[in-house]
Amino acid sequence: MPAQLVEGNTAVIVGAMYAGCDCFFGYPITPASEILHEASRHFPKVGRKFVQAESEEAAINMAYGAAAAGHRVLAASSGPGMSLKQEGISYIAGAELPCVIVDIARAGPGLGNIGPEQSDYNQAVKGGGHGCYRNIVLAPNSVQEMCDFTIKAFDLAFKYRNPAVILADGVLGHMVEPLNFPQTAVEPVIDPTWAVCGNRETRGNLVTSIDLDFKELEAHNLNLQAKYDRIRENEVDYEEYRIDDAEIVLVSYGISSRIAKSAVDAARREGIRAGLFRPVTLFPFPAEELKALAERGSGFISVEMSDGQMREDIRLATGCRDVGLVSRYGGNLIGRDEIMEKMREVA
Amino acid sequence: MASKENVIGSAGMYGVFERKGGSAPTATHYCPGCGHGILHKIIADTMADLDIQDRSVVMSPVGCSVFTYYYIDCGHVQTAHGRAPAVATGISRAEDDAILISYQGDGDLASIGLNETVQAANRGEKMAVFFINNTVYGMTGGQMAPTTLVGEVTATTPTGRDPRDSGYPIHICELLDTLRAPVYIERVSLSNINQIKKARRAVRRALEIQRDKKGYAFVEFLSPCPTILRMDARRIELFINEEMEREFPLKRFRDRSSEVVPIERRESDFSKGSLDGIFGLIGEEEVEVIPDPAFVAKGVKIAGFGGQGVLSMGLALAQAAYRSGRFVSWYPDYGPEQRGGTSNCSVVISGESIGSPVVDHPDVLVAFNRPSLEKFASDVRKGGLILYDGLAGSFNPPEGVAAVPVPATEIALSRGVEQAANTAMFGALMELGNLGLPREAFGGAFKRTFAKKPKLIPLNLEILEEGARSVR
Structure with missing residues (x-):
């Protein structure tokens, strides 16, 4: 299998191109800009479409347009830009269009800085824009997964006609690791039953999210809820590490989950029965699986670079109020020793 | 009605x-x-x-x-x-x-x-x-x-x-x-x-x-x-x-409708062959990364001014380690001073999958200038090594840490390529770094790092050896 050392942001473009994505619309923002750069470099070589948009809003609305035409579209940004994109994402969700959006999260709030943080969790996982909707959210933790999850996100986005978000961070975006390149390339087929392409076959189609009739809009919302339930039922993904006899379960995603994993090994060497539960999908959240661990009697510590945004979901899933939190802010990664200290405290 | x-x-x-x-x-x-x-x-x-x-x-x-x-x-x-x-x-x-x-x-x-x-x-x-x-x-x-x-x-x-x-x-x-x-x-x-x-x-x-x-x-x-x-x-x-x-x-x-020509855009090409081509995969050799739990992971931090080749030296090291079958990660740290200031990168070389790609306590610190030396020297592990450019002046390392001055800039200048100081430093790292990588992996990395300028490889191989000799 051909492999190269590749940067995480580049791996997103590799995944997108092998997944049959042929439209990228972006706006510069650190630490996501390399996705824009790589798209500008590679897309035109194979006739795929690249536009540097005038703003984050314009970029996501261009994505909305190309998605409405049934194409595979990628958008990417970081926190401040993601905030601006929320209007468009709400429209994409409301109109039930497939679109993949990558968030290379940075430290906030406000302008913050360009270091990593996982504080966009709520924005990505709970909807983020106006109205009741959900994004499918995948959380890679390696360069390989930056590529593989982008491909998977396109599959899910089209399977459910829904926005799918890759929630990563500045470290995953900028780090270089080996990447095994995809073995197949998707040749996408446009679905003429809903796309609006400017041709005879799709002339009667309409992409919209407005419905002035209260009953109809309620029915639309209920349909969306039913879709999200199907996603919850079928698409939960997670990883477990040394969980079988674990008394303390670290729950962690993305880059933090790698540090948590090394903390588990270190804790085991000290005789602490630790394990790692890593949600791969943040929506749908692996609630049932965590609940089963709680029923078994495990205690939980959420390891995340935010103020316990994911911890709230762990509490809801497990019914445990007493879920520990190890977190850092401001661009600082969580240290293995900080996790160890917390585990020693509760062991 | x-x-x-x-x-x-x-x-x-x-x-x-x-x-x-x-x-x-x-x-x-x-x-x-x-x-x-x-x-x-x-x-x-x-x-x-x-x-x-x-x-x-x-x-x-x-x-x-x-x-x-x-x-x-x-x-x-x-x-x-x-x-x-x-x-x-x-x-x-x-x-x-x-x-x-x-x-x-x-x-x-x-x-x-x-x-x-x-x-x-x-x-x-x-x-x-x-x-x-x-x-x-x-x-x-x-x-x-x-x-x-x-x-x-x-x-x-x-x-x-x-x-x-x-x-x-x-x-x-x-x-x-x-x-x-x-x-x-x-x-x-x-x-x-x-x-x-x-x-x-x-x-x-x-x-x-x-x-x-x-x-x-x-x-x-x-x-x-x-x-x-x-x-x-x-x-x-x-x-x-x-x-x-x-x-x-x-x-x-x-x-202006009578004077402009139609705008036609190409159709998208979705073939795998085209993609393999643009990503340079055709003829790419396979690398097998084999888990080796006995291998003690090494963290290397490389720091200096922007333009001193700090990041590219890190990438060369990552290539050397990867082509030797090790797990590897490279991560650049852009501080608030990234524009025209100092930069550093972390390289982790391991026998198993890597946790944090950020090296807080390096086994080896490579410092291209005085500020980097002073900033990171105290983070180096006991038993660790500091390689620093001789131009940074004399330096007393923390207890239990060895510090070796490397005439990296001097070697590069004597060869008339100032920007090759990082290659001389790379040679010193090959000689003293104790990173568990074969010697030939270091020079071998240039095939990747100089892929666009292969003419520069022979000269850089010489500078690499000279860097190694200088600390022998």
Whole structure:
């Protein structure tokens, strides 16, 4: 299998191109800009479409347009830009269009800085824009997964006609690791039953999210809820590490989950029965699986670079109020020793 | 009774407005005297006449005309307030043959969407933008628009628009006429039959330009909104002809349609072979990374000024480790001082999958300058090593840490390539780093790092060896 050392942001473009994505619309923002750069470099070589948009809003609305035409579209940004994109994402969700959006999260709030943080969790996982909707959210933790999850996100986005978000961070975006390149390339087929392409076959189609009739809009919302339930039922993904006899379960995603994993090994060497539960999908959240661990009697510590945004979901899933939190802010990664200290405290 | 309302049909409009439905399936939802109905019909007639309905997609904007898709028989995409030209851009780029029509009112186009308007025009996107200027927000409740006249009373200018508070009406045609890319710009009026005939010609020209894929066309329509402006038919006609036209003179600003060539875009290539080609995978050798739990992981931090090759030395080390079958990660740290200041990177070399790619306590620190040496020396593990450029001066390392000066810059200068100091340093790392990598892996990395300048490899191999000798 051909492999190269590749940067995480580049791996997103590799995944997108092998997944049959042929439209990228972006706006510069650190630490996501390399996705824009790589798209500008590679897309035109194979006739795929690249536009540097005038703003984050314009970029996501261009994505909305190309998605409405049934194409595979990628958008990417970081926190401040993601905030601006929320209007468009709400429209994409409301109109039930497939679109993949990558968030290379940075430290906030406000302008913050360009270091990593996982504080966009709520924005990505709970909807983020106006109205009741959900994004499918995948959380890679390696360069390989930056590529593989982008491909998977396109599959899910089209399977459910829904926005799918890759929630990563500045470290995953900028780090270089080996990447095994995809073995197949998707040749996408446009679905003429809903796309609006400017041709005879799709002339009667309409992409919209407005419905002035209260009953109809309620029915639309209920349909969306039913879709999200199907996603919850079928698409939960997670990883477990040394969980079988674990008394303390670290729950962690993305880059933090790698540090948590090394903390588990270190804790085991000290005789602490630790394990790692890593949600791969943040929506749908692996609630049932965590609940089963709680029923078994495990205690939980959420390891995340935010103020316990994911911890709230762990509490809801497990019914445990007493879920520990190890977190850092401001661009600082969580240290293995900080996790160890917390585990020693509760062991 | 309403269902039998007598509506004169149009070839480009649906016969029955099914999406609207209700008790009057052939009546529109627009107020009597509204300009939208007139313009819808002109657009639909023209589309049918030019035989472009299959290719046409109308952006339904926010506002009264959001329901354009009840009426005009073509594809439709409803958009957010102000974003129609961006959405149309997306469709146009995805579908090269599609004809895009961005239908927008004054608040939509000239206020919340002014940026999208100007930028789509400036890119010369293939779209016809039809701008309905009636000086007021309609559906939202009669608020001041960017085109509201000075002194005009609206819901938010109850004593009339006062330019000292709210500025002056914005002239969009004139503004767009400062740009190079637009093919066609005209301002017309829908105030009476004679004006409507001229407006029809402008719509036709704009859509012919789209049919022929020639680029961006913009038509502004001075349009009646008698309901919100509380005027009767006679009065609104006078308002447009006298007051609006005084502010917004009717004019063809440009028509370059006869001089421009069609814009054609390539089709997307989805073949795997093309992708493998652009990513350089053809002939790429395979690397097997074998777990080796006995291998003690090494963390290396490389730091210096920007331009000293700090990051590229880290990448060379990562290549050397990867091609030796180790797990490896490289991570750059851009501090707040990244522009013209110091930079550093972390390289982790391991026999198993790597946790954090950030090296807080390096086994080896490579420092290209004094500030980096002072900043990171105290983080080095006991038993660790510091390699630093001799030009940084003498240095007393922390207890239990060895520090070796390397004449890296000196070697590079003697070879006449100052930027090769990192290669000399790389040689010193090969000699003393104790990273568990075969010697040949270091020089072997240049095949990757100098892939674009293979001529430089022999010289760099010499400098690598000289760097190694200098610390032997």
